[in-house]
Amino acid sequence: MLEAHHLEFGFRPEQLVLNDISLALSEGEWLGLSGDSGAGKSTLGKLLAGQLSPKDGRICIDGGPLPARGLSPVQWLPQSPELAVNPRWRVAKILREAWQPPAALLHAFGIQPAWLSRFPHALSGGELQRVCVVRALAPGVRYLIADEISTMLDPITQVALWQALKTYAEKHRLGVLVISHDTALLERLCPRRYHLTQGVLAASG
C-alpha cells in the first residue's frame, strides 16, 4: 500500500501548498484526485512519486520509505509528455530506458512499430503520451501517478488510452492515482475520489 501521512509542502517557507495531507492507495485500486488549478494536485502527485520531498510528514510503501535507488515502484506520468522524454532519443530508446515492452502491449496501447524509429518531435502529444505510459509499466512498478495524462487527447484516444491502462492495471494489480479536472472521467474510472482545495484534501466520492 502507498500511504501519505500528514504531508506538508510549500515552495516558500511561509506559504504551504499542501497542509496535513493523508491518503492511502492500495494495489489494484483506482483513486481519483480533482481540484482547482493551482490547488496542488501535481505537487501532491510528485511528492507521492518521490520527485519532491515533503517539508513534513512521510510517504510509505508497505510501511517503509520509498527506495532511494533503483527502479521506483511509484512512477509519475506528467501532463506534458514532450517534457518527459529526452528530445535527442528515438522512441525505441526511450522505451528501452525502462524495459523492453512486448509487442502485444505496444499494440494494446496503439503504438505503431513505425513510431519506434522516430524522434519525439515527430509524434503528436497523444502518441507520445502513450509511449510514456508504456515506459512507466516496467516490471516492478506497482503504482502510477497519472497527472492529467489525457487532458490534451481527443475523446476517442482518451477512451482507448484509459481502456488499455485499465486492462493492464487490473491484470497486474497496479494502483493508479488519477489526477484530473474532469470529474466525469474520475467518476467513471475511480470508485474512490478526493478533492483538493487550498491545500486541504477532502473525500468527494
Place this chain on the structure above:
Amino acid sequence: MSPTQPRLYAVAYIAFAVVLLSTLIASPLWLGAAPLQMQFDARLAPPSASHWLGTDALGREVWARTLAGLRLSFWVGISAALLGTAIALTLAAIATLSSKLDALISLLIDTLLSVPHLILLLLIAFALGGGTQAVIIAVALTHWPSLARVLRAELLTLRHAPYVCISRSLGKSRGFILLYHLLPHVLPHCLVGALLLFPHAILHEAALTFLGVGLDPNQPAIGVLLADAMRYITAGYWWLGVFPGLGLLLLVLCIDRLAFTLRRAL
C-alpha cells in the same frame, strides 16, 4: 532575418575557416625552411614583387614568418581551447553531483573570475618557466571559468528536467544520466565555447610571447615577430609589425565570427 540565414552564414564561415586553417596547417609542406632562411643582401627590404611582404633585419621573408607564426598560434590556440573546455566541462559535470561540490566549484569559478586574468596568466606562464606548454596551460587554466559557469547553469537546469527526474525514478545511475542525458545536451555549448576561447588563446599567446614569458624567441611566433617589430617601427619599417598583426587579426576574426554564427545557428 530568415531562420536559415544564420545557418548560411555559419556554412560560409566554416568554408572560409577551413580554407584558412588548411593553408596554415599545410604551410610547412610548401614553406620549407623559408621562415628561417636569411638573405643578408635583402635586409629590411620593403614589400615588393620579389619580397611580397618585405623582409626583416636578417633578410627573412615576413610572409613566410607570418604564416609560420599563425600556424604556431593556431596549434597553441586549439590546444589551449580544448584543454580549457575539457576543464570547464569536467568541473561543470562534477558540480551536478552534489550541492556541496556545486558550492565549491561555484566558489572557485567566482574567485577566478574576480581576478584579472591577464595577471593570473602572466603568473602561471612565468611559474611554469615559459615555452609553448606553459602558454597552453596558463591560457587553459585562466579561461575555463566563464564557460564552466554557462555549462554548470545549463546542466543544473537540465538536472531537474522531467525526463531526467523520470530517468532517475526508472533506476538509472547518476553516471548514466550524466553521460546519456546531460552531456549530449551541452556538447553544442562546448563546441561554441571552445571556438570562442580559441581567439582569446591566440591573442594571449601573442601577448605572453610579446612580454617575454611565452614561446621561445627563436620560433617564428606572432608575439616574437611583433616584439621584434617594436625595435624597428619608429625607423619606418612598418611592414615588420603590420603584416603579422593583420594576419593575427584575420585569424582571430575568422574564428570569432565562426563561433558567433555557430552559436546563433545551434
